[in-house]
Amino acid sequence: MNDTFNLPKQEARPTYLETPGVIEAAPSAERHERAAAELAGVLNLFDDTPAAEAVVQTSAAEIAVASEVIDYPDYLHRVGQHIIAMRRAEFDLAA
Amino acid sequence: MTTLFQKTIKLLVGDTSPQPLDFLKMPTNRQAKQLTERQLINLESEIGARLFGEVPKGHRREFFCLDERTWIWHEEWLDEHKKLQVMTTRYEVQEKGVLKVQPGPRYTYLEGEELNNLLMATRLYYEQVAREVYHRDPATGQKI
Numbered sequence: 713m714n715d716t717f718n719l720p721k722q723e724a725r726p727t728y729l730e731t732p733g734v735i736e737a738a739p740s741a742e743r744h745e746r747a748a749a750e751l752a753g754v755l756n757l758f759d760d761t762p763a764a765e766a767v768v769q770t771s772a773a774e775i776a777v778a779s780e781v782i783d784y785p786d787y788l789h790r791v792g793q794h795i796i797a798m799r800r801a802e803f804d805l806a807a
Numbered sequence: 808m809t810t811l812f813q814k815t816i817k818l819l820v821g822d823t824s825p826q827p828l829d830f831l832k833m834p835t836n837r838q839a840k841q842l843t844e845r846q847l848i849n850l851e852s853e854i855g856a857r858l859f860g861e862v863p864k865g866h867r868r869e870f871f872c873l874d875e876r877t878w879i880w881h882e883e884w885l886d887e888h889k890k891l892q893v894m895t896t897r898y899e900v901q902e903k904g905v906l907k908v909q910p911g912p913r914y915t916y917l918e919g920e921e922l923n924n925l926l927m928a929t930r931l932y933y934e935q936v937a938r939e940v941y942h943r944d945p946a947t948g949q950k951i
Contacts, residue, residue, distance in 0.1 A: 784926055788900040791933045792875035794948070798941040799847050 848873075851936045858931050870928070876900040878929065898925060 842850075848871050855870030862868045869881040878898040886892050898917070899906040905917040905925060917925055937945035944951055 785900055785902055785904060788929060789876060791929050792872055795872045796875055799844060802941060
């Protein structure tokens, strides 16, 4: 069996990775500021939402920020956090 | 006397007075949880498995997020001797990188194209699972 993620080129369906230089390029200060502003805006929007919902929505915003700033362990961690938050919210909404 | 008679009757025929049966009613303000966490992971894994194209005939594949820092790839297939082969790979997200753990044990940090592919796969997984399993907009986290 081949290494798991050494995929044939034709199977790649990138969205994130198609963006030129998204991994390698250093983030500009402008991008950092924009991402931080977007996150701050989202956080302020959800003051009245239930706790689980707020976690999910905040995490989604953080993922967007993390994908902007290239720190891939942080990005993967945030994706994981968001998925777990969605699972938990599913229970909270059913209860 | 009446009390003694009532007690005697109660002992002989049982208590026939109406009893509140509220404890038998299902609570109306709480729906049963429809899916367990394991079932949700299975649904996610079905999406995860198809991110990499068609699963070869005779193979069973799973790819899912186990917890905040762990991703699992599991594949089973029959070899040419009809013997079941199993490969489970665990990807641990650490601060310094992604550690790939395979049977052996073999430990390697992902790099290059393989790392890019994992990033792409998790991104697609996240987007599709958010929409198809949890019915949420992946950009905002809000219910669709």
